[in-house]
Amino acid sequence: xxxALIDEIATTAWSVILAVxxxxxxxxxxxxxxxxxxxxxxxxxxxxxxxxxxxxxxxxLGIGVGFLPFGRAIGAALGxxxxxxxxxxxxxxxxxxxxxxxxAVRVLADQVEEASNGxxxxxxxxxxxxIGVAVWVGLGLLRISYAIPLLYLLVPxxxxxxxxMWFSSKEFVAIGVDAGGVATGPLANSFLLALALGAxxxxxxxxxxxxxxxxxxxxxxxxxISVMVLGILVRSGTRDKE
Amino acid sequence: MMNMFFLLRExxxxxxxxxxxxxxxxxxxxxxxxxxPLALFLQFLAGSMLAVVGMVLLFMGIDFGILxxxxxxxxxxxxxxxxxxxxxxxxxxxxxxTVAEPDVLVLAGQVEAASPGGISRQAIIYVxxxxxxxxxxxxxxxxxxxxxMRYMLAAAYLIVLVLSLFAPTEFVPLAFDAGSVTTGVLxxxxxxxxxxxxxxxxxxxxxxxxxxxxxxxxxxxxxIAILIMGMLPS
Numbered sequence: 391x392x393x394a395l396i397d398e399i400a401t402t403a404w405s406v407i408l409a410v411x412x413x414x415x416x417x418x419x420x421x422x423x424x425x426x427x428x429x430x431x432x433x434x435x436x437x438x439x440x441x442x443x444x445x446x447x448x449x450x451l452g453i454g455v456g457f458l459p460f461g462r463a464i465g466a467a468l469g470x471x472x473x474x475x476x477x478x479x480x481x482x483x484x485x486x487x488x489x490x491x492x493x494a495v496r497v498l499a500d501q502v503e504e505a506s507n508g509x510x511x512x513x514x515x516x517x518x519x520x521i522g523v524a525v526w527v528g529l530g531l532l533r534i535s536y537a538i539p540l541l542y543l544l545v546p547x548x549x550x551x552x553x554x555m556w557f558s559s560k561e562f563v564a565i566g567v568d569a570g571g572v573a574t575g576p577l578a579n580s581f582l583l584a585l586a587l588g589a590x591x592x593x594x595x596x597x598x599x600x601x602x603x604x605x606x607x608x609x610x611x612x613x614x615i616s617v618m619v620l621g622i623l624v625r626s627g628t629r630d631k632e
Numbered sequence: 633m634m635n636m637f638f639l640l641r642e643x644x645x646x647x648x649x650x651x652x653x654x655x656x657x658x659x660x661x662x663x664x665x666x667x668x669p670l671a672l673f674l675q676f677l678a679g680s681m682l683a684v685v686g687m688v689l690l691f692m693g694i695d696f697g698i699l700x701x702x703x704x705x706x707x708x709x710x711x712x713x714x715x716x717x718x719x720x721x722x723x724x725x726x727x728x729x730t731v732a733e734p735d736v737l738v739l740a741g742q743v744e745a746a747s748p749g750g751i752s753r754q755a756i757i758y759v760x761x762x763x764x765x766x767x768x769x770x771x772x773x774x775x776x777x778x779x780x781m782r783y784m785l786a787a788a789y790l791i792v793l794v795l796s797l798f799a800p801t802e803f804v805p806l807a808f809d810a811g812s813v814t815t816g817v818l819x820x821x822x823x824x825x826x827x828x829x830x831x832x833x834x835x836x837x838x839x840x841x842x843x844x845x846x847x848x849x850x851x852x853x854x855x856i857a858i859l860i861m862g863m864l865p866s
Contacts (some may be wrong), residue, residue, distance in 0.1 A: 409734075414797060425709060435696070435701050437697065438694075438698065440691055441689050441697065442692075443693065445689025446693075446817055447686065449687050452678075454685070455678070455679050455682070459672055460672055461670055464658070464668075465731055466659055468661075468666070469663060487656075487723060493687055494685070501699075501824055501825070502844070504838035506840045525835060541801075548792065551789060561838065561844075564841050569848070572814040604809075610808065
């Protein structure tokens with residue numbers, strides 16, 4: 391095994407431990423002082439958490455050794471393209487498919503379906519999130535290509551969210567806010583961030599990291615807006631039936 | 633044992649559906665526009681296999697361990713009739729999961745580099761954690777009190793917008809990014825499950841409009857925290 395791989399394994403293992411330990415410690419403290427679940431249930435929860443930790447480790451390791459370096463290669467190659475429209479189009483496509491695969495987005499969509507007893511389909515929410523991210527990745531890449539300040543997108547975006555929330559149903563407002571939190575995961579970091587960095591590098595603007603972070607901010611905003619819009623569509627759809 | 637087998641198969645199908653489009657698009661790009669070195673491409677394919685296996689286990693573990701963990705704790709909270717306890721649990725959970733998130737560490741390094749005042753990285757991490765934890769606690773109290781999410785959210789976004797117009801420009805992207813790096817693959821399901829568990833035992837609460845929103849609302853706390861940090865005189 392190469393040293394780089396061993397290094398990657400160690401870093402990944404450490405970040406998984408950091409993510410799991412606080413949860414387990416807080417849960418055990420809670421169990422000890424208040425909850426007092428039967429031992430069998432505790433064993434099940436802890437086993438499940440251990441499986442999740444192993445799974446997260448393998449997932450992040452796969453991302454670290456495979457996705458991140460390849461994503462960087464994609465970003466560099468596409469960022470050097472002369473045709474901005476092609477670059478943006480591929481960004482839109484990648485925005486959709488990375489969000490489609492993001493684990494936390496799927497968990498959220500499943501939970502929506504379960505909590506609503508199936509009245510809100512998880513797949514519809516998933517599509518709304520993916521479409522939202524795709525559109526805003528496109529806007530974000532255009533912004534970088536034409537050197538438009540980030541605030542020109544963020545301020546109208548959040549302003550739009552504030553307006554939309556009064557027209558959407560309160561269920562979809564709540565779902566949308568959470569969707570904004572889960573849309574930026576490890577997959578987006580590997581591929582979408584790399585696109586932003588690639589575009590910024592070809593522009594020699596010198597603020598690579600700031601540009602990359604700016605795209606992540608837009609990806610977090612995107613599902614808030616698209617899920618709220620979905621709520622408006624669903625609402626007008628049910629009104630038509632009445 | 634048979635059950636386990638079916639569950640594994642079900643999860644595998646779900647994961648393949650989730651990951652295949654991304655891998656396909658990446659392959660098409662490799663053979664058309666990107667043409668990265670073969671070794672890098674093979675590494676990507678090997679990484680995707682590892683990621684698929686990892687995701688299957690991750691989804692199973694979240695179903696069996698992570699979600700029940702959050703739901704049991706959330707459902708137990710109101711039984712003690714103590715608002716202090718609920719605030720304390722939301723605060724502790726929000727703070728602990730945030731300061732342990734690896735991405736937050738990276739972000740804190742960026743904030744440190746952007747700030748002239750020489751705030752230490754550790755201090756930045758704690759400020760982000762406290763900002764998120766305060767809004768997580770407010771969001772929990774909202775579920776108990778049955779307040780409207782809209783007013784709180786609109787107020788939070790307005791604060792963010794006003795602050796971002798006055799904060800130094802280099803802080804703004806960092807601050808907005810903080811809102812998303814604070815939610816990890818494990819901590820996000822726990823926070824969602826906690827809120828669903830809490831709203832499931834309170835009378836007259838909707839599992840959807842009260843169960844969701846906590847995670848996203850709390851993350852606005854991290855944005856506000858960094859924007860304020862950027863405006864402090866050095």
